[in-house]
Every structure is written in structure tokens, then in C-alpha cells.
Amino acid sequence: MATPDPVHSNPVRLRVFSLNCWGIRYLSKHCAQRYAMIGDLLAKEQYDVVLLQEVWSEKDFDSLKKRLVCSHPHGHYFKSGVIGSGLAIFSKHRIQDTFCYRYSLNGYPYMIQHGDWFGGKAVGMALLNIGNITAHVYVTHLHAEYSREKDSYLPHRVVQAWELQQFIRYTSAGADVVIAAGDFNMHPMDLGNRLLRTYTDLRDAYVETPSFDGCEDGGTMIADNPNNDMVPSEKGIRIDYILFKGSAKMELHCESMSTTKGSVPNHTFPYSDHEALTVELRLDRVSQDKPQGDGPPGRGSERTAELVDIVTEARTEVKVGLHCAQRMCYTATRTGVMGLALLLLELAIAAVPWLALGTPQPFPSVSFYLLGTLCFAILLTTSLLYVFYSIEIKCLQEAEDQMRLAVGCLQERLRGFPVGTLRSAGVPESQPRAVEPKE
């Protein structure tokens, strides 16, 4: 728990909690009871910051807010998509400001059984003031992975990870402390995760902590959880994260981390189908005598080379998605044209005898109207799909352009071109920038 006045006491400690609540009303098992359990836990544990995902109903957020009015007087629900982003934050410390970035790509509206599109996935940022420490806290939920072998949403998730790292890099420039958590739907070494961590320099609490109490390999979706029937391996998978970094002014250390382990003492079911994550972070003010920098010499160029590889890999993935979207757009266009041709043909066949010969149209009327309706439905559907795929193509192209530009700049940097160029983009340099001469 953060001390009341962090300026005069060192170190400050922050306890952060993250949970995907699996809060689909009427569909998720024991939804109301689980929310009550979550509320009790949060009220009792008094974490400094609580980051929730899949709070799909605002009513549930509101009831949590009421429950936590004493322990966490500050809260925000990020509204997005058709049903809401599902992202929520509760805090013991005043939330000064919030900002929401909606990912440009997030699945397909016609994949209703997956439903991600309707959730309007986003990253929510909250600006907290803890004494005179400015913390930028991010909560996010990326597109789900429904099949690891044939993951048709991979390009979307990679673009989401790309936008997430951009958003965090650029909006955290003024922060003393950066915390990002959520359900990333990516395994630890997945492309999007590497992209995010390497670009933003965020550190993974599970990797950093000296003291971990939780499931094997840090799993957050485990077979032992009775709510969970989709775990691909016995050991479970780690797809929920708490990441953090400090700043030139503030060093962060993860003192301990724990997760729930699939069951809750004295309860018959767990909090969710995911495990809850808790970390305790220690904040140390950086001594002004301490030299700045990012590690041993040469580390900067190593990281830049690594970034070049990762962004190139991401670009390839986006290109695959682009190829696929262009093919789908082409198919929609072709089908639409065929629907239109069929409609015109039908009208012509019906109209020609009537206009030229004055005889009634040769179709049985049932077939005529059914075929007409079918053509009309095809035209409408393919038009909508055309619009949707065109937007998807534009977003994929934009991400690919940005990646190409980034790789070009990183490569130039590797070749020793202009120095100090990536400072404000958040890419750490091996050497601090020289102090500019006073003019």
C-alpha cells in the first residue's frame, strides 16, 4: 500500500491487481456471485491500483464501484464498441485524467460467436497522482486467440500490439512510473509481446520478481480452474501480465508477485476463468549522482538490432493479413458484381417479353421474388463487407507503412547515422544525450 506522503518516505510501495473477470452476464457461470467475491477481495486487500478486463456490463462496474467506495474511491470504466471495452480501473489514489485508444482492428463483426468486434477492444490510460509521483497506468485486452495452430486473428493482434506500444511509448514520456496490465492473449515469447516489451522497455513482473507464489510457469489460464475448458496444455498458459518501468527520476522493482491458483479458499468456484495477478512494486527515487544510461555499452545497438528483427517479423505478419484482407475484399466485390448481374439478368428476362411482346413475364412469381430478394441480399451484404474490408486494408497498410518507416530508421541508427534521434520515441540509447551548449 502506498504511504500517505511518498515525498518524505522512501521507498514507496504500490500493490497492483489485475484480473480478467469473464463477466458475460447470463453466459458466464456464477457471474453475480463471482463479482461479489471479487468485490470482497478488493475491499479487503486494498490494492493501490486494480485493473480489470472483461467487465462487459456497466451495471457490474457500477455495483463494484458502490462496493469499493471506501477502499477505492476512484474508478473509471472505459466505454467503447457496442457493449463497452470491458476495461475498468479502480484506484485508492485520485485519477487525474483518462484517455482511451481504440485499436484500429479488432476481428470481424460477422464472427458473432467470437464477439471480440462488439467489445471494441482498446487500451485505457489513467493518470494517477501518488503524492508527487505521476503514474501512467494502462489497462488493455487484446483480441482472443481461438486457435493457436490456425490463428486467423494474428495480424489483428500484432497490429494491436504495435498500436499499444506506440500509445504507451508516446503517452508515457512525462510519467515517473509506468504500469501496464491486462489480458494480452499472447504467450510470453509471442511476437506481439516481444514487440511491446522491447520497444517500450517495459519489464515483466513475473520475470523480474524474486518472490513468486502462483501457478506453475506463471500460468494465468490453467487446467485446474473449473471455469476453464479451453486450456491447450496441462501446465496452463501465461497470457495475463503486469508490466512496469520507472523513469530517470524513479526506479521500480518488483518485490513480489502472486497469482490465484484456480480455486478460492471457502468458495466452490474461482474468481474467473483466468487467474488474478498481484504484484508489489517498490519505488525508489533515483539519486541524482547516479549516472544515467541503459546498461553496458553496446546494449543500445544490441536492442536496436533486436528491434529491427522483431519489427520486420511483425511487418511480415501484417503483410500476410493484408494479403488475406485483399483477397476477401476481392471475393466480396466479385460476389457483389455477380449478384448485380443476376439481378439485372432477372429483370431483363422478366421485362423483355413484357415490353417487346406484351406477354406476361415467364418466371413463376414465387421464383421471381425469391431470386430478387436473394440478389438484393447478396448486393447489400457484399457492399457492407466491401466497406469493412476496405477499412481493414487501410489499417493494415497504415501499420505496415509505420513499421517500414521504423525499420528504416532503426537500421540507419545501427549503421551509425544521426545520434540522439530516437530519444523522444522512447527507445533507450546506450549513451545519454550530450548536454547541449548554452547559447
Added chain:
Amino acid sequence: MATPDPVHSNPVRLRVFSLNCWGIRYLSKHCAQRYAMIGDLLAKEQYDVVLLQEVWSEKDFDSLKKRLVCSHPHGHYFKSGVIGSGLAIFSKHRIQDTFCYRYSLNGYPYMIQHGDWFGGKAVGMALLNIGNITAHVYVTHLHAEYSREKDSYLPHRVVQAWELQQFIRYTSAGADVVIAAGDFNMHPMDLGNRLLRTYTDLRDAYVETPSFDGCEDGGTMIADNPNNDMVPSEKGIRIDYILFKGSAKMELHCESMSTTKGSVPNHTFPYSDHEALTVELRLDRVSQDKPQGDGPPGRGSERTAELVDIVTEARTEVKVGLHCAQRMCYTATRTGVMGLALLLLELAIAAVPWLALGTPQPFPSVSFYLLGTLCFAILLTTSLLYVFYSIEIKCLQEAEDQMRLAVGCLQERLRGFPVGTLRSAGVPESQPRAVEPKE
């Protein structure tokens, strides 16, 4: 033109150009010829940074890029929406990175005659490195105002202005120089403009410049422009802007500004239906002896009070939009239910005699199928509208929540609550933050 090595020469000068190109292929008058003229002008004038809007076709961007390969080797087109955001940047200086924020609200897809929705309006950011100066350059285009008296898009434009100021405030924290330009579709004292300028502290080049050569009152859509038949007043209106601000390290001054005046010498038509803007900015490195701060004491609280008023006004406007969207959503739902009821009724009337009495259904088949098609079309359309309005409602609610939070924090600040709270949010304080004790 920026000097080749700005570190060793002071002051640096930057020439920035902005133009809404009105580049709708086959619809805008003299489109190809105007692009050729624009290309010639840019190649000749060699501005440091060129910010274009309404470049609706990527082919036109590509041909401009080819034309400017010598004068402006760096360029980026921001892809968004169905046809592209229309936003483009050309630069003499290397573009290090780009980032695109798509506005959450941008008109309605069924308002095809207005077309804004299809453009996917956004703000594009480019990170330029000019010597060792980091410039964050923003180009944007907000939703058009089709009727000043009955502006149904006002809430959308206010939300766009809100998101724009958030995006600029948070992503410019690491910049030495900030430049934002584009077609804001807002008059100088319109709500969105006040919101943007007051929150971000960006300064309007037209107001700041000691030397202006252009149309009366700085108009950028004027009656003298033969391409322009929509100007509401004789004098014209000012809706295109170049805004700028420096940083603690760098002071910016607008030395001169000019606009085109509705015609181009030796040409029969102007560059666009908007006037082009050019500014010359002088960058002075701030002396480290110079005291920091933001003006006379008390200015901070004055500005905070002003912000409270402006954000409250914006919140009211968003609430009006929210009320309207909720009504539309309700209407769509009601119409959908009626369509469904009609369809069921029709099926019942047709089925009952057939099932119960074995007689053929009483409808003439033409009416039966036509009515069925109509019901089906109503159901489909209202479902799509319901989804669209639900998303609109969520976005408006999110903006309103954010505004409420912001007003609350600003009011607390006015009452003298925690100091130093809004620093990283970009709101200047009247007094600089005290240096924290070294621990």
C-alpha cells in the same frame, strides 16, 4: 528553411505549409491540374514541412511524392477509413516515426452525400529530427460543418477536438517543438478551438505573427475563390490553422504568415477551394539562466478557471449529442421491433389458413413477397443502425466521463488542492514544481 546544422547556428527557422487540397478525383474541379500546380509550388518553395488534407486518393499522394523526391524526400500518407484519411505530410527532414489516432466519432455512414464517415478522419503525428531538435508535427482534418445554424455534427466535432487535445497533450511531452495544422472546420472562437488551444497551450500563428500577408481576417475559405460556392459571409471564414508551441528547451516565434488570396498568378484557377497557409517559425534555444514559468503569478489559476468553463461547455454539447444518439437508437429499436412484428404477423396470416384449414394462404403472392422483403430490409437496416448508434453512444459517454473527471480535477486544483498534479497532462502551472529533495 532550416539551416543544415541547427545545433551550431541560432536561431533556426522552419517554414511550414498547410493546405486542404480538395482532392476528390472526378468530382473536384481541375483536380489533376491543381495537384500539378501544388507540386510545382512545393518543389519551388522548399518548405521544411508540408501538411496536406483531403488528398483523398493515394495515387495523387504517390504522384506528389514522385514530384517532390528532391525537395521533400520524406513523406507519409495516413491511411484510415474506407478511402483514406486524406492526411499527408512531406518533409525535408527525416521522418523518424509516425502515429495515427482515428477519431472515435466521425459522422454517419448513411450520410453518403457528406461522406465524412468514409474518410476516417484522424490526427496523424510525425516525429521529425531537425538537427538535434525533436519536432512533433500533427496534421488533422475534423468533421465538416454543413450548416452553422443547425449543425448536427457539432457533438462529433467537439469530441474530435477533445480527443485531438488529449492526443497532442500526451504525445508531445517529449518534444522540443510542437506544430499542429490542418482544416479544423471550426471558426477561431468556436468551442472546439478554444478547448484545443487552452488545454494544449498551442498558439495560433495568425494571432501571434507580427507580419501577415493574406486574406482579410485571415480567411481561408473566401468568396473570391472561384472553387468555393459555400462561403457564408463576404469576408470569408477562417477554419484552417497552423498552431505551434515550444518547450522548456526551445522557444518558438512566428516571424511571418501568409495565405493565398483566392487566385494564383499565371493560372486560371486557384490551388484549392481553401487557401494555403504558410508560416515562418523562429526557434530559439532557451537560455538555461532564464527562469521557467508561465507568465505572471495567478495566470495558472485564471487558465484553470477558463478550462473549467470550456470543458463544462463541451460536456453540455456532448450531452446534447448523447441525448440525440439515444433517441435515434430508441427509434431504430422501435422500428426494428415493428418490422419483426409485421413479419411474424404476415407469416402467421399466411400459415394459419394453410396449417389449420389446408387452404392456400390468402395473400396475393406479389404482396406477400414484397411485404416480406420490406420487413426483412427493415430488420436488417435497423439492426445495423442499432449497432452503429450503440457505438456512438458509448463514445459520447466515454468523452463525457473523461470531461467530468477533468472538470472535477481542475476544480479541485482551483480550490488549492494537491499541487503539481497536472504537470504531465500538459496543463501549465503558474509556478514551476519545486525540485524534489535528493534522497
